[in-house]
Amino acid sequence: MTLLEIRGPHVFDELKVFQIIEWEGEAMPHGVLFPGIPADAIRKASPSGENSRLTETGMIVSSTQMFLVTQGNRAILIEAGSGNGKARPDEPYWDHQNLPYRETLAAAGVGLGDVEYVFLSHMHPDHVGLATTWNGDRWEPTFPGAKYVLAPREWAYWNGFPAGDPARHPCINDSILPLVEAGSVQFARGGERIGPVRVHDTTGHTPGHLVFELEDRNVWFLGDLIHHPAQAPHPEWSAADWDFDRELARSQRRRFFHQFAESRATLLAAHTGDPFRVEEISPGRFMACYGDPMPVELCPSRARTFQQE
Ligand SMILES: [Zn+2]
Numbered sequence: 416m417t418l419l420e421i422r423g424p425h426v427f428d429e430l431k432v433f434q435i436i437e438w439e440g441e442a443m444p445h446g447v448l449f450p451g452i453p454a455d456a457i458r459k460a461s462p463s464g465e466n467s468r469l470t471e472t473g474m475i476v477s478s479t480q481m482f483l484v485t486q487g488n489r490a491i492l493i494e495a496g497s498g499n500g501k502a503r504p505d506e507p508y509w510d511h512q513n514l515p516y517r518e519t520l521a522a523a524g525v526g527l528g529d530v531e532y533v534f535l536s537h538m539h540p541d542h543v544g545l546a547t548t549w550n551g552d553r554w555e556p557t558f559p560g561a562k563y564v565l566a567p568r569e570w571a572y573w574n575g576f577p578a579g580d581p582a583r584h585p586c587i588n589d590s591i592l593p594l595v596e597a598g599s600v601q602f603a604r605g606g607e608r609i610g611p612v613r614v615h616d617t618t619g620h621t622p623g624h625l626v627f628e629l630e631d632r633n634v635w636f637l638g639d640l641i642h643h644p645a646q647a648p649h650p651e652w653s654a655a656d657w658d659f660d661r662e663l664a665r666s667q668r669r670r671f672f673h674q675f676a677e678s679r680a681t682l683l684a685a686h687t688g689d690p691f692r693v694e695e696i697s698p699g700r701f702m703a704c705y706g707d708p709m710p711v712e713l714c715p716s717r718a719r720t721f722q723q724e
Pocket residue numbers: 539541542639685686
């Protein structure tokens with residue numbers, strides 16, 4: 416069996432962060448992600464080389480990944496990918512998948528019962544799928560001992576659409592509702608700390624979008640606050656029409672990128688691949704910088720804020 420790709424662990428003292436990569440590749444032409452923005456402008460705003468997340472032919476490189484954080488024999492999962500066995504008639508690439516999630520987590524040393532918390536940034540189908548598993552009879556929580564952390568406003572919004580309403584994505588019924596019914600949800604508001612994670616409200620991409628900070632290590636998991644590194648210098652660029660409230664999403668990016676640059680945070684997002692930072696390369700101008708070598712003039716401080724084992 417071919418396992419999913421594991422990158423890392425990225426080591427922060429006693430904490431290890433693994434990227435569990437469900438998929439990575441050429442996702443769409445650049446004009447689909449950033450309508451009306453020329454490829455040259457995107458390239459100029461992106462890191463150089465393979466971290467540009469833009470091919471020579473103008474295809475956007477994206478990823479679907481989740482993050483496993485371990486400390487000794489304790490484990491948490493951040494994001495839950497697109498999952499197995501889910502009917503996704505409108506998204507054939509996720510329809511009735513059968514990916515070796517369990518085996519991949521086991522290869523990282525973690526059993527399903529070891530996961531204490533699953534942090535869900537928002538309720539889109541590529542972020543919640545692994546939350547539940549079909550047991551032959553019904554959907555049940557994949558991680559039997561875990562609390563699933565999500566924003567009450569996010570749940571209230573999506574659950575507000577009645578059955579049969581096209582706005583109610585099937586993932587609400589097959590991946591979230593069973594968690595609520597099983598009593599496995601822990602609702603969290605911005606500012607709360609749960610385990611090693613400080614939860615931050617970043618409403619914008621969705622009505623209750625959260626980002627998660629490993630608070631004592633300044634490591635952040637951004638969900639879909641950002642879809643492409645070119646949004647670091649251009650927080651005003653929305654990814655397609657995917658942001659629920661574009662203005663709010665833009666202001667969240669501005670606010671947080673500023674903070675990330677100042678505090679030299681290590682950043683991971685579901686669709687942007689490896690750990691990166693946001694650097695202020697000249698007053699008011701930000702760039703995403705990955706751990707790999709960057710042109711010095713673009714990224715004056717190249718020291719990695721994480722180590723790889
Ligand atoms: Zn997403």
